[in-house]
Amino acid sequence: MTVRFGVIGTGAIGTEHIRRVEHRLSGGKVVAVTDISLEAARRCIDTLRLDAQLYESEDELFQDPSIDAVIIASSGPAHEGSVLKAIGAGKYVFVEKPLATTTDGCVRIVQAEARTGRRLVQVGFMRRYDPGYRALKSEIQSGRYGAPLMVRCVHRNAYVDERYTTEMAVLDTLIHEIDIVRWLMEDEFDSVQVLYPKSTRHAHARLKDPQIFNFFMQSGVVVMAEVFVNCQYGYDIQCDVVCEDGVISITSPQFLDILHAGLRSHPLMQDWKLRFADAYDAELQDFIDHVECGDGPRGPSSVDGYIATLVGDACVSAQTSKGWVKIPQIRDPNLGGF
């Protein structure tokens, strides 16, 4: 069976995901698209020469019985409404992070999915599919380096535009670290504190940049995560796990080593598209494969999306409250979900 996709949101990553379903992955076909900007949807169809229906609203797209699954790649605040309608229409859902921008919105999604009695939702936490993070997890689990004590994360973007604010750094950017640290360490967050170093001259008035988020995990491990989204030089993702008997770090994939004019250099990736290309391919292929065989997605779940937003909410409180903020009970026993 071919999984027939409808795509909601044909901006930067929506277009990338359509390209990969159509040209790189197997078992999927994009049959319909929509975007709140019909101009963006039309441009996507033209640029990728798609043989796909353009719907003027997501409601029409959800009513199309030939669509098996949707990719939701609209801006974060639009996700909740679209995911709930998709579940109501009985479609499988691949939704970009964050699952929803409020904890209550995530709860509504988890509960709506649970009421259907089957798993329908996968969240786009693609780092779980990245070869570097997978190798790191397997080294941690080998026990060869003793117990982990500290984790140092760095998340740098070359630049962001004027729409990106101090608060957005949490659910837009840091949320990747929140999810990957839970997954790597098999541990939950306990408390968070935010530090603001001197701000870069490249940040605009509504953005403090960089920001440092310090966490205690429930096990006592300390996580230090830097978010710096106007670093100018490129896209730079780092993660070091300091253990009792050694340090394990991921390295960025590098394609070139250039000797020129008295210097040895490595060109740096400029954004997420290339850095995580293999991970995006793998997460969507995994989604297609599990939808195709009828057992529903097995990747990051709506509960993972809920926990990431819950921790994110505490980080946003910590941004304005100087001290440590306790993270509420991670897993509400009444939540349900898969």
Ligand code: NAD
């Ligand atoms: P974008 O602004 O380029 O694209 C968003 C698109 O969604 C736009 O075309 C916009 O018109 C459309 N849109 C917004 N609200 C909509 C609605 N209610 N209905 C239909 N369409 C709507 O943004 P982007 O960079 O592609 O990011 C989109 C999503 O992907 C975000 O959730 C973002 O967090 C996520 N993202 C994830 C990664 C990653 O590494 N996993 C990377 C980039 C973006």
Ligand code: NAI
């Ligand atoms: P974008 O701004 O390029 O695209 C968003 C698109 O969604 C726009 O075309 C916009 O018109 C459309 N849109 C917004 N609201 C909509 C609505 N209600 N209905 C239909 N369409 C709507 O944004 P980008 O960078 O593509 O990000 C989209 C999502 O992908 C975000 O959730 C973002 O967090 C996530 N993302 C994830 C990345 C990752 O590494 N996993 C990388 C980049 C983005």
Ligand code: ISE
């Ligand atoms: C973007 O939405 C992503 O998810 C990227 O991976 C991240 O690096 C960037 O900061 C976000 O804006």
